[in-house]
Amino acid sequence: MALDTAASLTDFRPIGEQDEDDDAAALLAALDGPALLLDHNRIVGLVTTEAARLLALDPAAPRAGAPLATILARTRLAPGARAALAELALAAAPSACRLSDATGGGMAAQRISLPRRRVALLLRPDQARTEPEPRLRADPLTGLPDRASFHATLVARLAAEPGALGLIVLDIDRFWIINDTLGPQVGDQLLATLAARLRTALRSSDLPARLDGDEFAVLVGEGVGPEELDGLARRLMDGLSRPYLLAGQPVTVGLSVGIARAPEDGVAADTLLRCATSALHAAKAAGKGRCATFMPEMHARSETRRQMETDLRRAFALRQFTLHYQPQVDVSSNRLFGFEALLRWQHPTGSAVSPAEFVPLAEEIGLMAPIGAWVLATACKEAAGWPAPLAVAVNVSALQFEQGDLLAAVGDALSRSGLAPHRLEIEVTESALLANPEATMAVLRQLRASGVRIAMDDFGTGYSSLTRLQSFPFDKIKIDRSFVSGARGVAEGRAIVRAIAGLGASLGMRTIAEGVETLEQLERVRAEGCTEVQGYLFGRPVPAADVPAMIARFASAPMPVG
Amino acid sequence: MSGKDSARLFRVIYVSRNRIPDVAAARQAEIGRILSTARAANARAGITGALLFNRAGFAQVLEGPLPAVGATFERILRDPRHGDVVVLESVPVTERAFPGWSMAFVGEAAGTNAAIDRDPAEAARVLGLLRDLVATTVETTV
Numbered sequence: 121m122a123l124d125t126a127a128s129l130t131d132f133r134p135i136g137e138q139d140e141d142d143d144a145a146a147l148l149a150a151l152d153g154p155a156l157l158l159d160h161n162r163i164v165g166l167v168t169t170e171a172a173r174l175l176a177l178d179p180a181a182p183r184a185g186a187p188l189a190t191i192l193a194r195t196r197l198a199p200g201a202r203a204a205l206a207e208l209a210l211a212a213a214p215s216a217c218r219l220s221d222a223t224g225g226g227m228a229a230q231r232i233s234l235p236r237r238r239v240a241l242l243l244r245p246d247q248a249r250t251e252p253e254p255r256l257r258a259d260p261l262t263g264l265p266d267r268a269s270f271h272a273t274l275v276a277r278l279a280a281e282p283g284a285l286g287l288i289v290l291d292i293d294r295f296w297i298i299n300d301t302l303g304p305q306v307g308d309q310l311l312a313t314l315a316a317r318l319r320t321a322l323r324s325s326d327l328p329a330r331l332d333g334d335e336f337a338v339l340v341g342e343g344v345g346p347e348e349l350d351g352l353a354r355r356l357m358d359g360l361s362r363p364y365l366l367a368g369q370p371v372t373v374g375l376s377v378g379i380a381r382a383p384e385d386g387v388a389a390d391t392l393l394r395c396a397t398s399a400l401h402a403a404k405a406a407g408k409g410r411c412a413t414f415m416p417e418m419h420a421r422s423e424t425r426r427q428m429e430t431d432l433r434r435a436f437a438l439r440q441f442t443l444h445y446q447p448q449v450d451v452s453s454n455r456l457f458g459f460e461a462l463l464r465w466q467h468p469t470g471s472a473v474s475p476a477e478f479v480p481l482a483e484e485i486g487l488m489a490p491i492g493a494w495v496l497a498t499a500c501k502e503a504a505g506w507p508a509p510l511a512v513a514v515n516v517s518a519l520q521f522e523q524g525d526l527l528a529a530v531g532d533a534l535s536r537s538g539l540a541p542h543r544l545e546i547e548v549t550e551s552a553l554l555a556n557p558e559a560t561m562a563v564l565r566q567l568r569a570s571g572v573r574i575a576m577d578d579f580g581t582g583y584s585s586l587t588r589l590q591s592f593p594f595d596k597i598k599i600d601r602s603f604v605s606g607a608r609g610v611a612e613g614r615a616i617v618r619a620i621a622g623l624g625a626s627l628g629m630r631t632i633a634e635g636v637e638t639l640e641q642l643e644r645v646r647a648e649g650c651t652e653v654q655g656y657l658f659g660r661p662v663p664a665a666d667v668p669a670m671i672a673r674f675a676s677a678p679m680p681v682g
Numbered sequence: 683m684s685g686k687d688s689a690r691l692f693r694v695i696y697v698s699r700n701r702i703p704d705v706a707a708a709r710q711a712e713i714g715r716i717l718s719t720a721r722a723a724n725a726r727a728g729i730t731g732a733l734l735f736n737r738a739g740f741a742q743v744l745e746g747p748l749p750a751v752g753a754t755f756e757r758i759l760r761d762p763r764h765g766d767v768v769v770l771e772s773v774p775v776t777e778r779a780f781p782g783w784s785m786a787f788v789g790e791a792a793g794t795n796a797a798i799d800r801d802p803a804e805a806a807r808v809l810g811l812l813r814d815l816v817a818t819t820v821e822t823t824v
Binding site: 362365 | 759
């Protein structure tokens, strides 16, 4: 009964021993059919010869390195079919679609999730449908039934058994971090081991399945009561979130779980799956590592989140993000010190979405690192066009430190733009420092050694530690706007501004007050000893195109003259 | 796993909390079952080590070739008789700390009712404690 996990894993790794860059080619060669491979940004990496033939791809069109839409535009597909394929590549669900004859299609398309958040689109011409239906298949990595066969079983069981059924859907919190930091092979090992634990934790009447990526499901047999179902879900959470020893390395993961029941929540397979998934999303939104039972109001929230996830992926692929720049001013001279780069997302519906809304989701789905790299590259490129020594301040999130590619992103941004390192200032929040102090400090030290300046953002709002200020030579401390606006009481705010400014002065660090909107506030923070200010009084964030005019305005008439 | 991995000696130290009902007789019997199963399986897999059990929970050292240690630890992790597992150490080693012991056992009788340290920084201390106890007071049966 002791499953030799390590030994069985090796059998499940057809592409495991190869270099990562060869994986894609090997995979598609093995597929031996019409397929497209896309990277995590949905840039096409490969189009097989069969796919090019099936789609009648223009021979002069690129077969790699271009966005999916660019390549599809050079095929016989009508715009409707192109959009359907693009949607399939972007969406979290469903995992298949059909392109009708009328659109130049006449084929079925299926999305397969691959390690490193890549996907393959497999195409199957319609005449193949006349062949006998393929047998219900098990997922090769975990040996569990895949989504299609689980769905078929669910349909059959719901039709056959009028009694109560339970459906549990679970996934690993931020699974992509495992793939990104430890590699896709370790990620695969984790999934296979988790699946083996799942199987041993269930009774023979329960049916486990791997739905997609790191998403698993369990169909719990007839007559299950709510308490029993809840108990099983908790047992699974306990067992599956125990440590994993992967290639000798202990790995700890969190799990989120959603529960739905038939007939209470629905009697159709799709409805029930949707309910359990909505509950799973609710569990994640409530802070991960949780278990939630479906309630009707979860649908709307889950739908919003799913839509936002799709929109966010599309926004990144289509470069719908922009940076706005807000001036930072030296209070002693009233001269411009530089600008803080602020991320803006213009949602297709026309409304701007606040970073406070989309950054947490971007972090969760693994999009924050590429967005962060884009922000760095764009801010440096634009700042390189400003007169020296004007600086640009860029915010980085805790996850950019965790993934360990921040150094590379900064290095790339500087070398490509030609911006002098001391004109770039990285703003890091206290919470980022708290999340992983050693790793974060190590990255900060290297950044600073390369000449980049480091600012501590939002100081005073978290577990502000004086020791932390002393242990790292920050160039600047940014005082949170709540202390400037008087939102926390004018007298208290004032005392805190004075304390931080004094601390900065004695440690040789500059201090900048955020959210300065009135002359009175300016006078106050100046009197308390802040060296710089930022806020509507000096200028709102403006698009890059308006920055030169703002620079000119400051050069001719430093303002305000409070 | 490559051939290199299987030749390499590996050690895992973990601690966990007891979930066996707090009835002396039941606990005794359960620990007896755990030990006899573990010893037979370990002898086959080339695993040595030591298990400390007291009212609070378990501390265990497993050592052997990496694949065997991995498979054994995974089996242990699936056991519902304990929970709150924390890995204190997971490292390659050059020699065994408990050669000749398919699973040395230190039970409550040895006066080890002190709280077991759950901090990975204390891995060496837990290992030292187990070595000392095994050297002086080991019980070959429960």
